[in-house]
Amino acid sequence: MNGADSVVQTLVDCGVEACFANPGTSEIHLVASLNKQKTIRGVLCLHEGVATGAADGYGRMAEKPAMTLLHLGPGLANGLANLHNARRAASPVVNIIGGHASHHNRYAHAALNSDIEGFARPVSAWTLSTASALTAPGDAARAVEAAQRPPGQVATLIVPADAAWTEAVRPAKPLPRPPMASSTAVDAVDAVAAALRRSPRSGLLLRGQALQEQGLAAAGRIAAKTGARILYDTLFPRMQRGAGRVRADRIPYFPEAAMEFMADLEVLVLVGTNPPVSLFGSPDKPSLLAPEGCRIICLAREYEDGVGALEGLAEAVGAPASPGAVTELAVSAPSDDATLAAATIGQAIAYHMPEQAIIVDDSGSSGFASHGGTATARPHDYLFVAGGSIGWGLAAAAGAAVARPDRKVVCLTGDGSGAMAMQALWTQARERLDTVTVVYSNRAYAILDVEWARAGLGNSAPASYFGLDGPAIDWVGLAGAMGVEASRAESTGAFSDQFAAAIRTRGPRLIEAVI
């Protein structure tokens, strides 16, 4: 058993089941080991950004660590933007990077030599280059533990090629999964309860586990008693919503809308999140979005048990045993004659989407417009580009589909964001993943046109920097070239029909919605 075998067996023993990979020569012994076992599914990606985006989507839906296998510093570098998204999403991801053999690493001028740890650090909570075949299995177990440290982290382990090919010790035992701590602010529940009792103009801002069914139910109970609003961040990792669930309201994207949305708040309770700030700073607006004078209290930090804290709070305020109101199913087919636009697309998706679908949203300006449309659809999970780095959706959809092959994945992407991760379509075809991609094809980085006007720079943003219409990307041809069946919709009726057909059929599909 060489180091690679021992590392891979350790990862298997630690519960790793998926490896999103674009390996090279320095990972070849790890590939050989992966190829010998059947537990970890190898998913080849044409670009490392697809591998890391898929790992993020997988981590969010599987709630267990995804593994990536990337080639030296440049391979890791290609995956960093989606690791930034994974970091913001608190996804458990273990990057395994093959390093040069120790005796080769001393040649700084070797073409592929680079500061791998330097690349890794800005996105990784835990980074290590293992010393040898003897330390590699134990360090692999530590990497998995680090990735599972609440609420979930990116861990990067560099395995030098000689640590992989040298005779090794037995696989390491898995380390216990670090538990989610109770809220460290021991009197937080009492303080929050008192504040909520004093003011009905309050909000509960939820993120992480608290945005899943159980946390939302507790929040609904609190709301029923205190009148608190239930809110979530503009950019969030994952939430459960739709019929039968307690409804939460999203903080709007643009800062003035967000400030108006929260203008009435006297108390804002944070559960697994931070004080809301705008995505960008503006010359004339504060970054903090809560009104001046609003008291912001933390019920649970992101690494603490937000669901437990909410349930404790519900008891403390004397909430009823069940939430006052849950979402009722409300979907309707859009009129076939309606102009095809973000809103009608959202309506059609909501109408046709099956129960327990997973929506993966990287669709920028259009997505914000159609997000509301699915709020009262059948119960589903919704993943959003948590780090704001576009070029994530197509990849994350692939990962979510690997994590949950029993559920339909609906990927919403802009043409700008989709183009950044177009290679993911190939992986969707190769693995026959059950994904439907909707491309909001507006032939522009449309959000920048809006920001241009907002910045007072004039009416017509420069197409030379923001336009995607010269040439327009032919998404049907692009998808077909990578093995994904695709169609184009230019009317609401056509979109509705194509989406309904895609839902009925298993396997990857893409619809270019020309808006």
Next chain:
Amino acid sequence: MNGADSVVQTLVDCGVEACFANPGTSEIHLVASLNKQKTIRGVLCLHEGVATGAADGYGRMAEKPAMTLLHLGPGLANGLANLHNARRAASPVVNIIGGHASHHNRYAHAALNSDIEGFARPVSAWTLSTASALTAPGDAARAVEAAQRPPGQVATLIVPADAAWTEAVRPAKPLPRPPMASSTAVDAVDAVAAALRRSPRSGLLLRGQALQEQGLAAAGRIAAKTGARILYDTLFPRMQRGAGRVRADRIPYFPEAAMEFMADLEVLVLVGTNPPVSLFGSPDKPSLLAPEGCRIICLAREYEDGVGALEGLAEAVGAPASPGAVTELAVSAPSDDATLAAATIGQAIAYHMPEQAIIVDDSGSSGFASHGGTATARPHDYLFVAGGSIGWGLAAAAGAAVARPDRKVVCLTGDGSGAMAMQALWTQARERLDTVTVVYSNRAYAILDVEWARAGLGNSAPASYFGLDGPAIDWVGLAGAMGVEASRAESTGAFSDQFAAAIRTRGPRLIEAVI
């Protein structure tokens, strides 16, 4: 005049003429400034890896700094792998990254916040976040100076959004371009001359400027007198070759072949390069490729004037006034009936390629096989993926075409490497660049199949990790979907005809050579 205007005018005054961009909201004032002037050509890219690869190709051919405009940390992160290649190529590249406004930057949890400088450092010789609108123009001039420090460097300047939108001082004056130093080893010429006189079993290993016409001519003179061989690195940034030029020989890719190739050397003279090492370390071979006992002497470091040093050396050894032999034109059309393979493709390219073409090679296993075919073609420049990070060629070809619109660019890419940078095709179409792309479509990361066998891992490498045939990428469809006219060749005759037609026609073309 705001900070953005002043920065952009400074860049114009410093001689910047091309900006490879994928901007976002934090760069919007820089875009507004760029949009107001006519000197710097804005080239929009669908992925930041395309922008940085294009900047590398541009820098190598223009020999002046390329500018990139990238969005915050994640945008820079997406461009890092090709910046690694640019660093290894010593390309002059100035990255301008829009940062968050200073008052926003303090919120570590803002979704798009990240350690931008941390991302930049592994690839940048110079990294700075400018303080304000007052410092920004001067720092922009310093960034250009840093990029031009011999032999060429990557410089990264972060411009916070408020430094861009705030009223600023006048543009900064350009700093003098740092001169190439003479060799610091004052007696290097004499020492090398003495060594060459003592042993005819010697080699001159050239890189950088020394691999262009003038340096090669000096090396040819030295060779005529001393019998020294003229060599170049396996992975090199740029060379001039073909008819009328002194021929150099490339160190083979695989270490045992490289060692055999150099086995006779008693003296190896380095000109602008380092002692040759293999790309990867192996269990049973040294990384250093020169034979034991071979005396390695440095004539000029990479930041020193290698051409001047070679000319001094030619005088010191009493070389004749002109090189003994230069390459004679030798091209021949391959037989239409020959099996389509890397060798026949190389032969057809050499036959049809016009004078002063620029070959951009990111084609892995196939490229090594066809490189020799063009050695006796009409005079041309040859760029290679200097950092070994694939996913560079299609982007670098775009940049080279922007730098030299008067010359035909021939891009050689594998399907694996091409797939990593497929978005570059869109930029080639958008800018109507005069590029012909040849995809060696072998439906595999074929180099890894070879490495698999070499590592003793068996005969059949695992298609699940190395195979690109499930599904095969339809390159004709892919290129067409992004606006590039394309065709497929499955025979030598078809390839020859399609390549000849592409050479005759201006504008981007792609040929999928199924091998």
